[in-house]
Amino acid sequence: MSIINVGIIMNGVTGRMGTNQHLIRSIVAIRNEGGVTLPNGDIIMPDPILVGRSETKLQKLAESQNVSRWSTDLDECLKDPYNQIYFDSQTTLRRAEGIAKAVEAGKHIYCEKPTATSLESALELADLAEKAGVKNGVVQDKLFLPGMLKLKRLIDSGFFGEILSVRMEFGYWVFEGDWQEAQRPSWNYRKEDGGGIIVDMFPHWRYVLDNLFGEVKAVSCLGATHIPSRIDEGGNSYECTADDAAYAIFELESGVIVQANSSWTVRVDRDDLLTVQVDGTEGSAVAGLRNCKVQHRVNTPKPVWNPDVENPFNFQEQWEQVPSNTVFENAFKVQWEKFLRHVVVDESFPWDLREGAKGIQLAELGIQSWEERRWVDVPILKGVETP
Numbered sequence: 001m002s003i004i005n006v007g008i009i010m011n012g013v014t015g016r017m018g019t020n021q022h023l024i025r026s027i028v029a030i031r032n033e034g035g036v037t038l039p040n041g042d043i044i045m046p047d048p049i050l051v052g053r054s055e056t057k058l059q060k061l062a063e064s065q066n067v068s069r070w071s072t073d074l075d076e077c078l079k080d081p082y083n084q085i086y087f088d089s090q091t092t093l094r095r096a097e098g099i100a101k102a103v104e105a106g107k108h109i110y111c112e113k114p115t116a117t118s119l120e121s122a123l124e125l126a127d128l129a130e131k132a133g134v135k136n137g138v139v140q141d142k143l144f145l146p147g148m149l150k151l152k153r154l155i156d157s158g159f160f161g162e163i164l165s166v167r168m169e170f171g172y173w174v175f176e177g178d179w180q181e182a183q184r185p186s187w188n189y190r191k192e193d194g195g196g197i198i199v200d201m202f203p204h205w206r207y208v209l210d211n212l213f214g215e216v217k218a219v220s221c222l223g224a225t226h227i228p229s230r231i232d233e234g235g236n237s238y239e240c241t242a243d244d245a246a247y248a249i250f251e252l253e254s255g256v257i258v259q260a261n262s263s264w265t266v267r268v269d270r271d272d273l274l275t276v277q278v279d280g281t282e283g284s285a286v287a288g289l290r291n292c293k294v295q296h297r298v299n300t301p302k303p304v305w306n307p308d309v310e311n312p313f314n315f316q317e318q319w320e321q322v323p324s325n326t327v328f329e330n331a332f333k334v335q336w337e338k339f340l341r342h343v344v345v346d347e348s349f350p351w352d353l354r355e356g357a358k359g360i361q362l363a364e365l366g367i368q369s370w371e372e373r374r375w376v377d378v379p380i381l382k383g384v385e386t387p
Helices: 016-032 055-064 074-079 092-104 119-132 146-157 197-212 331-345 353-372
Strands: 003-011 043-051 069-071 083-088 108-111 136-138 163-171 216-224 229-231 237-239 245-252 257-263 274-280 283-287 292-296
Touching (some): 003 016, 003 074, 016 043, 016 331, 043 055, 074 083, 074 092, 083 092, 092 108, 108 353, 119 353, 136 353, 146 283, 197 245, 197 257, 216 353, 245 353
Parallel strands (some): 003 043, 003 083, 043 069, 108 136
Antiparallel strands (some): 163 274, 216 245, 229 237, 245 257, 274 283, 283 292
């Protein structure tokens, strides 16, 4: 048995997602568990170096997580051959530049999405990585959520029969920042800073739909900026120039129709912040982040529309929970482990930069549909294979 140390440049991990999901619950958790064990008994041990612009934030975060390496000099980190992987969870506007520099330095690339601010830029990054011969991957965490894995189990088992439609509800109320502090950064609401819920969430919907239900064929989208102004982190009022809600219909190559509502201006009256309802000829399911409940055709009630009498059904009680039957790991951690094995022993990892570009494509076409008030077809991207 041998220990294979893998140096990882983690750029932008002082942000909420980078700190919690990628550093603490993924890389630090993997280290605390003794690394990633390979079939031959060797162990991959990730060794992060935290990179950012604030010495104070980096040092505090590194000390709190028992990480010995941190730096404000990305160029020096890229020069060090010990660092094999470059990870980027910066704001969207900075990501493409960081990835391009890392590719030039010969580093393997793993990054958050969207990978760039435009489809053209995203495809350029994919081309760069392929020409340089570096391995690359994009975070597609929702595929590894317990609720989505249970949903995938149902699909693979044929539970639904013919799948007819999917209804996705995502969102929650993000406070405006006046009387309660906002739980999302202010740049999310400024288009000029790369903000907007379409850019943020449509890349997620793309890989979820493509991998579970079929390739997206066309999109009809209506965006909205429901709250025109908010209060930023410094207590200053600012104009919201980006969309905070999107109401979309996706047509899939499989014939499935998907309705997807995404909103930071909705109060939650459902089982989870994200729910995905799948209706088929043989049965239906509703999946959240961790749980999934089903109703088979033989257990389906037979309501009759009659508003003159009290509803005789308790519809929520007529669903059955899908058992876990296994221990589900953190979704980000699972994909990190897969990427580490991909880099070290060349295990399969299909979620590369070119695949990630499909999410940006859908976001751009969603915005186009909104602006032109029409359906927009989704062309097949050159060099991207169907899952």
